[in-house]
Amino acid sequence: MTLHRGILKQVAPLLWSVASLSIFVGLWEFAWWRGWADPLLLPPPHIFLANLSEQFRFFDPNGDRAGALSEGGSIWSVLGVIGWTSLRVTTGLILGFVLSLMTGLAIRYFRIFGKLTLPMITMLAPISPVAWIPVAVFVFGIGNPPAIFLVLIAIYFVMTLATLSLIDNVPKSYVQLARIMGCSKRQIYRHVILPAILPDLFVTLRMNLFGAWMVVLIAEAVGVGSGLGQITMMARNTFNANLVFLTMTLIGITGFLFDQALKLIQRKVLWWIGPGNPGGI
Amino acid sequence: MTLHRGILKQVAPLLWSVASLSIFVGLWEFAWWRGWADPLLLPPPHIFLANLSEQFRFFDPNGDRAGALSEGGSIWSVLGVIGWTSLRVTTGLILGFVLSLMTGLAIRYFRIFGKLTLPMITMLAPISPVAWIPVAVFVFGIGNPPAIFLVLIAIYFVMTLATLSLIDNVPKSYVQLARIMGCSKRQIYRHVILPAILPDLFVTLRMNLFGAWMVVLIAEAVGVGSGLGQITMMARNTFNANLVFLTMTLIGITGFLFDQALKLIQRKVLWWIGPGNPGGI
Amino acid sequence: MLGLSIKDVSKIWNPGGPDPVPAVSNLTLDVAPAEFVVLLGPSGCGKSSLLYIVAGLEQPTSGTVTFDGLPITEPSPERSLIFQEASLYPWLTVKDNVTFGLKINHTAPAKREAAAQKLLKLVGLGNAGNKRPHELSGGMRQRAALARALAMRPKVMLMDEPFAALDIQTRARMQGHLLDIWESSKASILLVTHSIDEALALADRIVVFTSRPGRIKAEITLDLPRPRDLRSPEMVDYARRCEALLAEEVERAFKEQELA
Amino acid sequence: MLGLSIKDVSKIWNPGGPDPVPAVSNLTLDVAPAEFVVLLGPSGCGKSSLLYIVAGLEQPTSGTVTFDGLPITEPSPERSLIFQEASLYPWLTVKDNVTFGLKINHTAPAKREAAAQKLLKLVGLGNAGNKRPHELSGGMRQRAALARALAMRPKVMLMDEPFAALDIQTRARMQGHLLDIWESSKASILLVTHSIDEALALADRIVVFTSRPGRIKAEITLDLPRPRDLRSPEMVDYARRCEALLAEEVERAFKEQELA
Amino acid sequence: AGLTTIKATHGAGLCNLGIFLAKERKLTEADGVELDFVVTPTTTDVVTLFGAGMVDVSVIPYSNFITLVDAGAPVKMVAGAGVEGCILVAAEGIRSAADLKGKSIGTFQADTLEVLAYDYMAAGGVSFADVEIKYFNTSPEMAAAFVNGAIDAVCHIEPYATQCLEQRAGSTVLTDGLDIYGQGYADCVLAARTQLLEDNPGAVKAVIKGMMVAQQQSETDTAKALADTAGIYYRTSLEALTLAQFRQPVKIDQRSNTQFFADRSASMKKMGYVRNDLPPEAVDWSLLDEVIAENADLYASLRLKSA
Ligand SMILES: Nc1ncnc2c1ncn2[C@@H]1O[C@H](COP(=O)(O)OP(=O)(O)OP(=O)(O)O)[C@@H](O)[C@H]1O
Ligand SMILES: Nc1ncnc2c1ncn2[C@@H]1O[C@H](COP(=O)(O)OP(=O)(O)OP(=O)(O)O)[C@@H](O)[C@H]1O
Ligand SMILES: [Mg+2]
Numbered sequence A, B: 001m002t003l004h005r006g007i008l009k010q011v012a013p014l015l016w017s018v019a020s021l022s023i024f025v026g027l028w029e030f031a032w033w034r035g036w037a038d039p040l041l042l043p044p045p046h047i048f049l050a051n052l053s054e055q056f057r058f059f060d061p062n063g064d065r066a067g068a069l070s071e072g073g074s075i076w077s078v079l080g081v082i083g084w085t086s087l088r089v090t091t092g093l094i095l096g097f098v099l100s101l102m103t104g105l106a107i108r109y110f111r112i113f114g115k116l117t118l119p120m121i122t123m124l125a126p127i128s129p130v131a132w133i134p135v136a137v138f139v140f141g142i143g144n145p146p147a148i149f150l151v152l153i154a155i156y157f158v159m160t161l162a163t164l165s166l167i168d169n170v171p172k173s174y175v176q177l178a179r180i181m182g183c184s185k186r187q188i189y190r191h192v193i194l195p196a197i198l199p200d201l202f203v204t205l206r207m208n209l210f211g212a213w214m215v216v217l218i219a220e221a222v223g224v225g226s227g228l229g230q231i232t233m234m235a236r237n238t239f240n241a242n243l244v245f246l247t248m249t250l251i252g253i254t255g256f257l258f259d260q261a262l263k264l265i266q267r268k269v270l271w272w273i274g275p276g277n278p279g280g281i
Numbered sequence C, D: 001m002l003g004l005s006i007k008d009v010s011k012i013w014n015p016g017g018p019d020p021v022p023a024v025s026n027l028t029l030d031v032a033p034a035e036f037v038v039l040l041g042p043s044g045c046g047k048s049s050l051l052y053i054v055a056g057l058e059q060p061t062s063g064t065v066t067f068d069g070l071p072i073t074e075p076s077p078e079r080s081l082i083f084q085e086a087s088l089y090p091w092l093t094v095k096d097n098v099t100f101g102l103k104i105n106h107t108a109p110a111k112r113e114a115a116a117q118k119l120l121k122l123v124g125l126g127n128a129g130n131k132r133p134h135e136l137s138g139g140m141r142q143r144a145a146l147a148r149a150l151a152m153r154p155k156v157m158l159m160d161e162p163f164a165a166l167d168i169q170t171r172a173r174m175q176g177h178l179l180d181i182w183e184s185s186k187a188s189i190l191l192v193t194h195s196i197d198e199a200l201a202l203a204d205r206i207v208v209f210t211s212r213p214g215r216i217k218a219e220i221t222l223d224l225p226r227p228r229d230l231r232s233p234e235m236v237d238y239a240r241r242c243e244a245l246l247a248e249e250v251e252r253a254f255k256e257q258e259l260a
Numbered sequence E: 001a002g003l004t005t006i007k008a009t010h011g012a013g014l015c016n017l018g019i020f021l022a023k024e025r026k027l028t029e030a031d032g033v034e035l036d037f038v039v040t041p042t043t044t045d046v047v048t049l050f051g052a053g054m055v056d057v058s059v060i061p062y063s064n065f066i067t068l069v070d071a072g073a074p075v076k077m078v079a080g081a082g083v084e085g086c087i088l089v090a091a092e093g094i095r096s097a098a099d100l101k102g103k104s105i106g107t108f109q110a111d112t113l114e115v116l117a118y119d120y121m122a123a124g125g126v127s128f129a130d131v132e133i134k135y136f137n138t139s140p141e142m143a144a145a146f147v148n149g150a151i152d153a154v155c156h157i158e159p160y161a162t163q164c165l166e167q168r169a170g171s172t173v174l175t176d177g178l179d180i181y182g183q184g185y186a187d188c189v190l191a192a193r194t195q196l197l198e199d200n201p202g203a204v205k206a207v208i209k210g211m212m213v214a215q216q217q218s219e220t221d222t223a224k225a226l227a228d229t230a231g232i233y234y235r236t237s238l239e240a241l242t243l244a245q246f247r248q249p250v251k252i253d254q255r256s257n258t259q260f261f262a263d264r265s266a267s268m269k270k271m272g273y274v275r276n277d278l279p280p281e282a283v284d285w286s287l288l289d290e291v292i293a294e295n296a297d298l299y300a301s302l303r304l305k306s307a
């Protein structure tokens, strides 16, 4: 009985996810069935998921030339492509996270530095990664580096500003206490501000994970010549809606898994915001 | 004496901004002067800001035909273009904010609804606005609606997830107190959770403002045929680096002003997180 | 059965975890309507835990709590709780915090305003109505929380050291107001305090807890009219008894942890 | 001049704002090295504000504060402050909270561990070292904060109602420990309390504040050996005097706000 | 007043000159049609809008037309637009298809440029699998990548091809398409929605005729034609434009290219972009035939034509 319940509790989230997806898919299929959704533009899942092997041949794990010729074709090549894209996302994300955290801390730590850089960062923040492409190509040439750079750019400014806002919202009493205990400025940042902002910073990171996934699709178009972004681009160029939606599905699933992984890490690393602050109702 | 100091305090941020920009521009000009930055790809400010009237003629306020001869040309047409883009950003942002807030609240409020929609939203979140273009075009045709839709899409999922995370972090004691005072579930959301998350939600909105600015450049490509994004695209297609950077400058300044405005609103609306919680040091 | 009835209640924190903490153990206690019960006990013995359970904010690990015969499963404005750490909503002024419960039950604004005026004066915050919570001193915050609870006119008042941050004179005033309100409303009161004098001044019955896990060590019924003269020999005697009971428990608790 | 010297200090909150609050007014007070001064005063009279200024967390609106002749401009571990509301870092265990100051001044881990063990046992939290702050009861949190302050061995100890959340027995124990530490370290202590008994048990000198804005109403010097018998006629007499002084001020404060 | 509005998308290259002139000089209005351009930044968006039926006619690279048809979009080719002008430039030391082995080539994906590279190598007996293809999104970046040495060869159009040649020392033209495709091979074509062809063939004829007039005007006064469009649609210098126009002239009558399209469709099938050969009915010259028949004088005055 309790065993049963334990298992049920384990699989419940999975069941809900399946139910959730089913509804979404159901509505889509319905729209197609009623003729509202043109299958040329919005093919429903049963169409774009049919004939997978036919589609898989566009996935070339080496990524030299997605699309042309059929070197790909197996599930492994699909995983290979996803892996490459994930790698770019992850690298850009980690770099962006570290750099923005460091910048954010430095801006508040070194007053003058902060006053000099903050207006610049606020102005650079709204500039689209698309507009950075020439800079990326100029500085990094083609291949992985510009793609990673674009992912980094896309999250760096926003994360820096988020870090600043988190630092500014650290409860006054935490800092006062630290000063009473004789913390130097450096120690306050190291021992109080950093742990105090870490939980929310993780949430910000999770939000930016999605941003990074969004940008990688654009970035991969810039001479990387592989990855899910490049396949999407090719699919759009050749008006292959099935492939567009298959790729979107893969992106969605991968992004979802990334998010779940990050959630897990968050729960392990930030144990102190576990049971004490469940909020909600 | 005090009057002097008062004025100084007023203009100090401005001076810092100017200093900040000067450094940035200085480094760039230096790179150009040393020949590190190819003026064809990365023209320094004194080049791309020269001959403004020549550039301004690409700004056609009606937006039928970016770059059309002599229809643009005045500072007014430039402001017109910026205005149109800002309008799209603002509309998308407001719609996205309201919709995501409502979705976030609904997901936590209606348990079943939440369990059914959350996995879907998490999967749709990482899909790039670029990939949504076909859907936008199919549903909204061409013109402003698809551009606004893309801005909305770009922030909607992320903001929804941010809202959820904020709701989950509302201090337990706030909710307990409300329950003790006899709040119904509806009242808890209305009178406790909403005001408790509002300050951070505003911060999230500010972060997403930058996201929205990023996306509008892509979005305006989709048959809107006007706006800063379209001009950037045209400039890139015609290898007009001067115009690219001029447009980026305009985007930066406008985004900066937007951010300042939002900060001001935030300070007015959310008075209770004023002096009590200045954090920082 | 009318009134509050706590039957064989136990509470274990982190029950499944590596380090479960039994906070309350097989506790049985009835509070009659209009009875004023004061809980005394060593720090960390489970008093707050018990109040949370009675308020309906926490579920007991075993045992039942009923009010007027009905099991308590969730909080209700009938049973107000003053938290040990006064928590006011930072986005409301002091006045709005005090009348929060009235707003929730749709009291008209004019009535709310009147109630706020009266209650704020009662607790000595007549001038602080428009202040924000972070501008108050510790004692002022606690008084605001008190005013908020009094505004609700509940049937059961659960109070977790409501006067701890107040000086002795202000405390005496607040005790007086509490007794007035209690007598006119005939609510049941379950009040936690660390002040034996306070317990003696207020209680119909004093319940002394053992150290953790909290069980009832002794009950002292004080069938005496109020106001009471705490310097009377009878009262001094009661005080001595309470002190002795507590001393035993505190002694035991410290011994235990030193051995561990 | 050695020791703490508060000269003509005033503190106005929101000085430029629409509703400035004078919290402390022209207050002058010297605390000699190794002197134990207790502050008594009505709730909201400015005691915490004064401690914040002495700690260096707030600047006085006018007047100066010096320690050993040097003006106080910022906090220092020489002058520890126990806040009125115990605040522990949620991301540290109780033990790490207690030894936070030691970690900051680079005490070796082994020494820290030993200090933690000793201090935690002293305050009766020997078993709670690995708990997280949110798992503690109100009184336990306050004791943890006390242990943290004691770990620092400061020259001046500023304590804002450090025992308010403790039962009378635990409180007596803590007072005993505090006196031991004070005597061995010869630190100056400035302690705020609402308990007249506590003041009488501990103080070399009791300073009674007026109601807001806080000024010194009276000073009572107690040149008596410790431990003191609070039931002796002399002590009862002192207690009556303190009570009367406070009563006047509380009376005045409530009158004022009722008229407003 | 009373004009039928035809929504059109176009690219950025010189093969669009015909439709640009038709629009700027209002050459279609005589036949009661007004052109309304929907601006798109990349061919990708042209494909999206045209395939989604949001625009009526489009000047589009034949490669994208072929993929559109293969995907099932209801569109038909009704006339030509521009010919030639695809150029494969390679760095020093690369002289033949065989030299390209193991080298990187930049191109747009599923574009006429990629098809040219493929066919060139196929003709030289080199498999596409032996080279590294790098895909780009915009012309300037692709040119910059070649100039900077990030890629060894590039398939580009004018004026970028010349830029590539001039700015990277030692580079040579491997092919300009003429050697493998012959004179007058297609680049961009004019396509229209099938529905529109049924509902209002007159309007499409008006567009074809307008573009034919534009071709005639551009042939007689190239300088003026370029000057009229330069500020609006092209941002390069007039001399670069003139050179480019010379390499990639307007040619509306491409009836002779019917087999060419079939062959290229076969190439694209081998490349994996389409599953089926281009169905013959996708290329529908009937309206073009009618325009030619109705405007014999105009047709006779054209320099480039099939017959
Ligand atoms: N941060 C602040 N901003 C504005 N006003 C404040 C602030 N802190 C305290 N005050 C005001 O200053 C006065 C004195 O407050 P303080 O906290 O010093 O009192 P206290 O003597 O410690 O009282 P208690 O015994 O209740 O803790 C109060 O009227 C309070 O409202
Ligand atoms: N949320 C919680 N999670 C885990 N343990 C808890 C929690 N709350 C309380 N405890 C534990 O339960 C025991 C009793 O705590 P409780 O707060 O009920 O004590 P208390 O009698 O109110 O003490 P005090 O007088 O110090 O406030 C303590 O050992 C405490 O560590
Ligand atoms: Mg408690």
Ligand SMILES: [Mg+2]
Pocket: C137, C138, C139, D047, D048, D049, D084, D160
């Ligand atoms: Mg205080």
